[in-house]
Amino acid sequence: MPPIDTIELAQSLSAAASASRQRRVLVLGGEAGWARAEAARLPLPDAAQGLWIGPDAPPGWVACAPREARGQLGREYARVCLDAFAGFDADAFGAVAGTLVGGGLLCLLSPPLAAWGDCPDPACARARGSPAAGDRFLARLAGMLADAPGVCVLGQDGRLAGDAQARRPIATPVAAPRIAADGCVNPEQRAAVAAVLRAATGHRRRPTVLTAHRGRGKSAAFGLAAAVLMAEHGRRVVVTGPSLAAVEAVFAHAARRLPAARRTRTALTLGEASLSFVAPDALAEAPPQTDLVLVDEAACLPQALVLRLLRRCPRLAFATTVHGYEGSGRAFALRFSARLDAETPGWRALSLHEPVRWAAGDPLEALSFRALLLDAEPAVVDGAAGHPLARATIERLGRDALAADEALLREVFGLLIIAHYRTRPQDLRQLLDGPSLAVWVARLDGRVVAVALVAEEGGLPADLAAGVAQGRRRVHGHLLPQVLAAHCGRADAMALRGWRVVRLAVHPTLQRRGLGAALIARLANEAAIQGLDWLGASFGATPPLLTFWRRAGLLPLRVGATREAVSGAHAALVLRPVSTQAGRLHADLRRRYLESLPQLLGDSLRGVEPRLALELLARGPSEAPAPALDPAWRREAADFVAGAREYEDALGALWRLAVDALPQAAAAGRAHEALAMKVLQKRGWEHVAARAGVPGRRQVIALLREAAARLLD
Structure with missing residues (x-):
């Protein structure tokens, strides 16, 4: 041939x-x-x-x-x-x-x-x-x-x-979809346009959420709806997304329906009506006067930023890809729907299934889904059956075996996708080939119900450690040792070897049943058996996550001063020592952390949520309590509780009481949060009152007295 x-x-x-x-x-x-x-x-x-x-x-x-x-x-x-x-x-x-x-x-x-x-x-x-x-x-x-x-x-x-x-030639060519007079190509897209229009013209704070695979016409629906609002209602519409280029399809479809409109780089105008692009961070900071905000590819944006848009913009429509290279829209939707239920009851969801950009049964779409596991799902398990912790088995998977078993790989990666909405195809490659990475799973009746990805770090030479500590060197990987050396001044941490939990995922139907904690306990035990020094993790700090890791024995040693771009949260580094040498390092770093944290809460961490501030302060289950409050400070605080001393006169005693007693408080209620906000974070009276849901200073003072009384007891 x-x-x-x-x-x-x-x-x-x-x-x-x-x-x-x-x-x-x-x-x-x-x-x-x-x-x-x-x-x-x-x-x-x-x-x-x-x-x-x-x-x-x-x-x-x-x-x-x-x-x-x-x-x-x-x-x-x-x-x-x-x-x-x-x-x-x-x-x-x-x-x-x-x-x-x-x-x-x-x-x-x-x-x-x-x-x-x-x-x-x-x-x-x-x-x-x-x-x-x-x-x-x-x-x-x-x-x-x-x-x-x-x-x-x-x-x-x-x-x-x-x-x-x-x-081979196609006997009967497939015709392109017919564009109707309203610009839509199928009933699904027409319903999507109508849903977006309802978000603009119906009740306020009832957003529309469009989800679909790529190529289904979500962005086109946004553009068509914007054109209707501009031409028939003279409305001003704002569109936002990961970048201006990412929303180009919205502008293109709107412009196609409005030949008389004037197009600039960031806007489409028709008389007083307009469709304009505003970057998401600028939009969340200062929303312009507009009749509707369109958020395209919402799963690409930090979730904290999306939530700020939800709270600040009364009329919204979101669109996101269900399974995309930029992140898992399904995981995003699961998390976001809970916030929508809580903050905007009556929101509308609509899914688009029929492809528009290509015909159904497309080979490249099937190949990309299969190769990148874009549609991987967790195993189907019965969350109500028996006691899963008693029946679960924990094991380390060999990655050669994982790569050779497509069903097992789909179960593992499906769990990772559902647990983290920024999971990307590159994470699949890291799962299979990442250096010094181990895959641990918990199985229930043979099905994978929890996954931990663990990277071995540390064991680096002294000359390299000194360069990192002095800010002259960086090493590929080894995140935790480098943070401890560069930001905490402990070059000796780089010589210690440990496991960093890169990702932890538990099946949605089996969460809060002890599986994640059991997996972490097994990892800590295995690390000690293998002669390692520590088990650690780094993540965007939230109260539930910090609580989980604290109960597992991993305590914060450092919190980042600024919010991460992806998570919108401050990065927390937590660690559990499993060797004597690491225990000494941990005790020293933990002491310094607890001493510096109250100062940080009044400075770079002043803007964190009060619940998060309290969780950052919390001591571990086996940590020694702070020394008893000095008798003089205790008398001043007691006088404040009794109403015999004004807030300003008792501030020193209240600050000392908050620093010493809040970390050991049994429960974090509204009064404790008010104490953290006012005394440690130095928030204004109006801000504390608004957050606590009380009218003003007098009621905040009452909350502070209530908190101080509990802590003195």
Whole structure:
């Protein structure tokens, strides 16, 4: 059989893709120079743009580095070329797969598929901090590409493999969806537009939430609704999202319906009506006067920021991808729906199922879902049956076995997705190939019901530790030892070895049943058996999380001064020593933490929630209590409780009482929160009154007296 010509193959694949309104995949598997040269020969369809992910884009293609692929959200291409020789970025693959329209062709440049998993990969080398061959993720991907529908694999020798049907002509071409007079392409999209309009014109504080897979027309529905509000009602609409580029589809669909409107870079105006982009942080800080706020790709934004928008904007519509490269919209929806129920009862949910950007049954969508586990779900378990803790077994999984067992991998990754809404495809690669990473699971009747990802850190030489402590060096990985060295001044912490819990997930139906605590206890015991020094974690601090880790024996040693961009929370570092040497380090750092925290609460942590402030102060179950309050301070505080001393005259005693007694308080009620806000965080009287739900200063004073009385007892 004569060698296959690359251009002829691409043309036949494109013809089949166009006739079916689906996408096709062409893998050029060989040496880098050959694959790049062949891809550069591919002509672009007339007036169509092509996107080139990787270096040295040919003329006429839009060049994009893998790390910038997220910026392509909202754009559409007829051709996409992904150069895996520059490093296969799983996030970039997931992102650009959604930009390819029906009839489009994805060209993947790679080593021969049979050898890909054994080839050094620059992206994996960057993640590991050193070049390495042997890649479970790529070997798994290569196996899927070899037998996936809609994928043709062309080798450097001109031989063709893969799906022979992918390039055959389609007998009956699939027609493009008909656009109705209202701009909608199907009843689902029409219902979505109506739901968005209700958010703008119906009762206030009843937001609409649209969820769908990519390519279902969520952004189009936003644009169509905005056009109706502008043309028929003269309304002002604001749209926000991860970036201006990410909401381009909203502007494009609105502009298509409003030919007389004037378009600028960030706005579309029609007389007094407008559709304008405002960055999400600026919108949350100072919401402009507007009739509706559209939040596109809400799962891409920090959840704390989304909640601020919910509270500050009375008319809202949200849209998010159910399973996307940028994060799990399903996990986001589960968390967000609980807040919507609490804060905006009567909110509306609507899901879009029918694809718009391509036809149903699209091979590339199926491939990306399967390869990246975008639709992985936790195992189905009966949360009401028996006592799960008594029947659960805990074990460490070998990652070779995990990569070879697709059902097990889906259970593990499905739990991780549901537990953390910012889970991305790159996390799947980290799960399979991350350096010094171990996977521990709890099983119930053979099903995975809890997962802990654990990274081994520390054991670093003294000269390197000194450089990190002095701010001159950074080491790939080793998060906890470096924080203790660089921010706590303990270079000796870098010599100690320990396990950092990178991710912990428990099945939603079995939470608060002791499974997570049992998994952490097993890890601490195993770490001690293996001669390690500590078990630790770092996470965005919330009261429930701090309570969980404290009860597991992991206590805070440091809290970040600023909020993290992703979680919107302050990062907390918690640690449990399992060796004598680590015990001494922990005791010293814990003492310094408890001494400095009251000062931080009046400074960089002044804005944290009072419940969080109290939890940060709390002592561990085995920690010694603070010394008894000095008798003189105690008399002053007692005089304040009795009404014999004004607040300002007793402030010193109250501060000392709060510092010494709040960490050991049995329960954190409204009075304790008021004491933390006023005395430790130095909040104003009006602010404390508003948070406590009382009229003013006099009632706050009463709460302070109540708190002081309880603490003195």
